[in-house]
Amino acid sequence: MNLVIELAALGVLAAMIFYVSFLFFTTFRSSQLIAEVAASEQQLFQTRVADILQKSAVERDKNESSWNGFRKFEVAKKEPEGGGICSFYLRPHDNRPLPPFDPGQYLTFRLDIPGERKPVMRCYSLSDSPKPEYFRVSIKAVPPPRDKPDVVPGLSSNFFHNEILEGTILDVRAPGGHFFLDTSKHTPVVLIGGGIGLTPVMSMLNQIIESGSTREVQFFYGVRNADEHVMKAHLEQVAAENENVTLHICYSSPSDDDVFGKDYQHAERVSVELFKKVLSSNNYEYYFCGPPPMMNSLFEDLRKWDVPEENINYEAFGPATVKKKKEADAATDTGTGAATEATFEIEFAKSGRKVTWNPDIGSILDFAEEHDVDIDFGCRAGNCGTCITAIKSGEVDYISEPGEKPEAGSCLACVSVPKGPLVLDA
Ligand SMILES: Cc1cc2nc3c(=O)[nH]c(=O)nc-3n(C[C@H](O)[C@H](O)[C@H](O)COP(=O)(O)OP(=O)(O)OC[C@H]3O[C@@H](n4cnc5c(N)ncnc54)[C@H](O)[C@@H]3O)c2cc1C
Secondary structure, rough: OHHHHHHHHHHHHHEEEHHHHHHHHHHHHHOOOOHHHHHHHHHHHHHHHHHHHHHHHHHHHHHOOOOEEEEEEEEEEEEEEEEEEEEEEEOOOOOOOOOOOOOOOOEEEEOOOOOOOOOEEEEEEEEOOEEEEEEEEEEEHHHHHHHOOOOOOOOOHHHHHHHHHOOOEEEEEEOOOOOOOOOOOOOEEEEEHHHHHHHHHHHHHHHHHHOOOOOEEEEEEOOHHHHHOOOOHHHHHHHOOOOOOOEEEEEEEOOOOEEEOOOOOOOOOOOOHHHHOOOOOOOOOOEOOHHHHHHHHHHHHHHHHOOOHHEEEEEEOOOOOHHHHHHHHHHHHHOOHHHOOOEEEEEOOOOEEEEOOOHHHHHEEEEEEEEHOOOOOOOOOOOOOOEEEEEEEOOEEEEOOOOOOOOEEEHHHHEEEEEOOEEOOO
């Protein structure tokens, strides 16, 4: 009997010890977990504070060292890249510091080209990450259109290639534009450059790796073949040295000398079908720049693949075709697109012309040209400001967000359409 009581007492004692140990362990583990959560929240908080501080320091530097109007830059180096592309390294002639810029932004140049009655304005994306010493742009010499081989080749691009030498002084506006990478984010990105559209995404890539960010980057570069494949060694080195960067070189028509797996990874154009094959999901932020057919198909197919519109960022080097199509589609869907369905008059006061608006022609600039009304233009993408036209009466809508908002009472003719009857000082 005594033995039974002793065993029972021992059992109770063991249970109590177990219970006390359990309480002790869970309390210890909870405080450990609380400490871990607190530490990770503190780290997150510190990262956010660092991001905000860095952002405000960058903003301060931008404000302090930016400029209004045009500033003189000297071409410090001119470097052929192959594929009809040449890079120009620009140093400020006044030797004052350069402002930082957001990777993806561009410079606007004012060129005095002999034989032209007015200065020629053109935009060129910054093709390297922000550097204190120089800006770099990379320019493709534009030939005549294939179906019009007899017309003059691209004015500004060929002037850069043929006439601009090391030591030439150029008039340059401060970096601008809305197509840029949000460098405070750490979310995965897909960067896509088609042909010369490589330039802004190259700046984004360089900024990511130079900042030490481990953000996942899937980098797609589409060209015809090795003849057009520029900055090859640099891209390969970046991919080899940064495991967060994956390079996808796409040749649409590789030549016999091009080596699959070495020179290029995909014998096809950059497309959403390709993304479906090589990306783990659609859950990325997309930034792309390239020729109009690529821009249109990527935008539409990314939307069809359920990529939210806020995750799709793009820039056209020519007329803003993606946006135009979006606006046209929206107007057709809702039936509310006044500019696309109404019949009303546009008056070009200086030229003494009144014409019925035709939405199929495109922007006010396209429409003016169609009717032989002379409006100066530069980029045809709402960026350079050359086509600013005073509005005498009426209102306009923008088919693409302008790089620089014009003053009230004027419009950027290349990216605007009338809302109703309009009188322009042109
Ligand atoms: C934001 C932005 C960033 C850009 N970034 C870059 C960049 O990084 N690198 C780059 O290389 N480009 C870039 N561009 C494009 C660049 O601004 C110019 O548009 C490009 O260099 C062509 O300009 P151009 O003066 O050489 O050609 P243009 O003189 O404008 O001629 C364009 C085409 O029209 C043809 N043409 C001329 N006259 C006629 C005629 N009468 N009839 C029919 N066709 C004619 C020409 O032969 C040529 O093929 C960018 C554009 C924008 C808007």
